[in-house]
Amino acid sequence: MKGWVRKALVASGVAAVGRRVLGRTGVFVLEFHGTPSRRYPELPSAIRPDFTAGDLERVLGWLAERFAFLTPDQAFEPGARGVLLTFDDGFANNVKEALPLLERFGAPAIFFVTLQHLEDSGNWLPSVRRQLEGSEQEWPEEIRQDLFDGMNEDQLRLCVAHPLISIGSHTLHHPRLSECEDPVLGRELEGSCLRLEELGGQPVKFFAYPYGDYDRRVAEAVRDAGYRAAFVEDSRQVGLPAFEIPRVGLYSSEPSYLALKLSGFHRRPWGGLDAAAGGSDE
Numbered sequence: 001m002k003g004w005v006r007k008a009l010v011a012s013g014v015a016a017v018g019r020r021v022l023g024r025t026g027v028f029v030l031e032f033h034g035t036p037s038r039r040y041p042e043l044p045s046a047i048r049p050d051f052t053a054g055d056l057e058r059v060l061g062w063l064a065e066r067f068a069f070l071t072p073d074q075a076f077e078p079g080a081r082g083v084l085l086t087f088d089d090g091f092a093n094n095v096k097e098a099l100p101l102l103e104r105f106g107a108p109a110i111f112f113v114t115l116q117h118l119e120d121s122g123n124w125l126p127s128v129r130r131q132l133e134g135s136e137q138e139w140p141e142e143i144r145q146d147l148f149d150g151m152n153e154d155q156l157r158l159c160v161a162h163p164l165i166s167i168g169s170h171t172l173h174h175p176r177l178s179e180c181e182d183p184v185l186g187r188e189l190e191g192s193c194l195r196l197e198e199l200g201g202q203p204v205k206f207f208a209y210p211y212g213d214y215d216r217r218v219a220e221a222v223r224d225a226g227y228r229a230a231f232v233e234d235s236r237q238v239g240l241p242a243f244e245i246p247r248v249g250l251y252s253s254e255p256s257y258l259a260l261k262l263s264g265f266h267r268r269p270w271g272g273l274d275a276a277a278g279g280s281d282e
């Protein structure tokens with residue numbers, strides 16, 4: 001579809017009708033990742049971020065006019081309606097850049113963090129390591145921190161204590177869990193939970209699968225490790241609805257993109273656990 005046609009359709013209210021028809025109840029769980037301070041046009045494209053804190057600010061402004069921002073507990077209430085924000089991986093830029101914006105909009109969020117960089121700040125996510133190894137350049141410290149660093153212990157403690165933020169687990173080392181043998185799977189699920197509870201003293205209730213990779217065995221292990229719910233992007237429908245809650249990944253702040261992704265046509269909003277148990281989702 002040509003861009004102007006799409007824009008015209010959106011402008012003519014197709015998306016709004018979709019929201020009225022399909023979105024009367026339900027929660028869009030939104031998925032974000034890093035939120036660096038700027039776009040860095042001078043960097044090679046493999047490293048250049050395509051979503052920044054500025055994009056998040058525009059997305060939050062767009063959402064604030066259309067949806068209620070929900071806490072995780074509100075999102076789980078029957079009949080809930082609104083958006084629940086989630087941020088994967090535990091980038092330091094979520095604390096430095098995203099948190100002040102969340103405060104300004106009064107928007108609660110779950111930060112799903114990996115923990116390997118708490119032990120070793122140079123131990124980045126596998127995807128970040130690949131990006132850095134692929135570029136032979138030494139990046140200035142300021143760029144490395146803004147784009148690649150994970151939260152340090154102080155930042156994590158700040159989030160744990162913050163009234164708008166819930167901390168969820170995203171494993172210790174960000175592996176593909178369906179490829180992990182049981183003992184490794186157990187360590188990744190329970191070790192991350194224990195470490196987070198040590199830091200914050202509160203039970204960690206929520207989990208997000210690295211790469212969205214899971215199967216029935218993995219989802220059962222997450223349940224058995226004591227988590228209340230787990231989030232994916234695309235549900236594989238393995239029969240444990242509370243442990244495969246679908247999310248909508250947002251990678252642009254273009255209003256026409258947001259209108260289509262949250263119209264109810266791209267993906268129906270999550271209908272809560274009662275609806276999911278009835279098998280009505282997608």
Ligand SMILES: [Zn+2]
Pocket residue numbers: 088089170174209210211
């Ligand atoms: Zn991740």
